Amino acid sequence: MADRPIVIVTRKLPDVVETRLRELFDARLNLDDKPFSREELIEAVKTANVLVPTVTDRIDRAVLSQAGPDLKLISQFGTGVDNIDLETARNRSIIVTNTPGVLTEDTADMTMALILAVPRRLTEGAIMLKTDSGEWQGWSPTWMLGHRIYGKRLGIVGMGRIGQAVAKRARAFGLQIHYHNRRRVAPDVEKALEATYWDSLDQMLARMDIVSVNCPHTPATYHLLSARRLKMLRPEAFIVNTSRGEVIDENALARLIESGEIAGAGLDVFEHEPAVNPKLVKLARAGKVVLLPHTGSATIEGRIDMGEKVIINIKTFIDGHRPPDRVLPSML
Numbered sequence: 001m002a003d004r005p006i007v008i009v010t011r012k013l014p015d016v017v018e019t020r021l022r023e024l025f026d027a028r029l030n031l032d033d034k035p036f037s038r039e040e041l042i043e044a045v046k047t048a049n050v051l052v053p054t055v056t057d058r059i060d061r062a063v064l065s066q067a068g069p070d071l072k073l074i075s076q077f078g079t080g081v082d083n084i085d086l087e088t089a090r091n092r093s094i095i096v097t098n099t100p101g102v103l104t105e106d107t108a109d110m111t112m113a114l115i116l117a118v119p120r121r122l123t124e125g126a127i128m129l130k131t132d133s134g135e136w137q138g139w140s141p142t143w144m145l146g147h148r149i150y151g152k153r154l155g156i157v158g159m160g161r162i163g164q165a166v167a168k169r170a171r172a173f174g175l176q177i178h179y180h181n182r183r184r185v186a187p188d189v190e191k192a193l194e195a196t197y198w199d200s201l202d203q204m205l206a207r208m209d210i211v212s213v214n215c216p217h218t219p220a221t222y223h224l225l226s227a228r229r230l231k232m233l234r235p236e237a238f239i240v241n242t243s244r245g246e247v248i249d250e251n252a253l254a255r256l257i258e259s260g261e262i263a264g265a266g267l268d269v270f271e272h273e274p275a276v277n278p279k280l281v282k283l284a285r286a287g288k289v290v291l292l293p294h295t296g297s298a299t300i301e302g303r304i305d306m307g308e309k310v311i312i313n314i315k316t317f318i319d320g321h322r323p324p325d326r327v328l329p330s331m332l
């Protein structure tokens, strides 16, 4: 590959990252941050040696089938790669990398914020005073009561980096840690987190006060929290999702919260982003759910670190080495 490969970046990245990309590569940047259309994406895969997409770019088989012979690397700006058809990329000998680890703490912080915000009715109170609705007539002993977090059972679905970082924070808030994962984590990790492993997701869901979804979206986890499983949650239970919307059957979730079979939810991700299910918006207005615009990892530090990882993956690759954050279909 040429020393200064054509690197096409599909979204606006932090200035310091863009400056570095320009210094190192023939970088084609997206300064107005207008998301690429499908046609622009296809044009990019035809032209680029390296593509730097994000979660908002659907890099599916149809797009990859039109990739030019010189597209050798897709260096995703993000950890989740469910927007990329990894199988087709591999079949076309296109390497795929992501940016794991650097957004773990930020995403875990936002998860903890939602674990606190929903049961403690945080946004309800904030919006009430912000909109000057006149609803608040001063302190009252029985008004705007939420639910205690301390001592409750938290069930984490997906005990990878982010799941473990959530567990660490939740323990500090006095929550009991439970988890379900494809594989049990190492005994020393389980011990350090005082985490109880549940082989059966169904059995765990039926006993938790709060459930946090922290697993990647893969064909195996699509609607992992199906209508059948959501019905297993107790009426006092809350669910939080900072992974991917597709892991939860959103319509079923809205239905069960509306009917009072689930107490509430804190969602940072949605099945059809950026479209947000109108039923969820209605529940947000009723204070039953807290909805955030996919800002789990949205810190300037995190985004610069993600950019650094993209650059390291590209640089290592063009220097003929195996990029550190390669993603293979088998890994998911």
Ligand code: 8YV
Residues within 6 Å of the ligand: 053, 054, 055, 056, 077, 078, 079, 080, 081, 103, 296, 297, 298
């Ligand atoms: C990213 C995320 O910002 O990393 C992920 O998987 O969801 C976010 O942190 C987004 O994916 C950018 O591509």
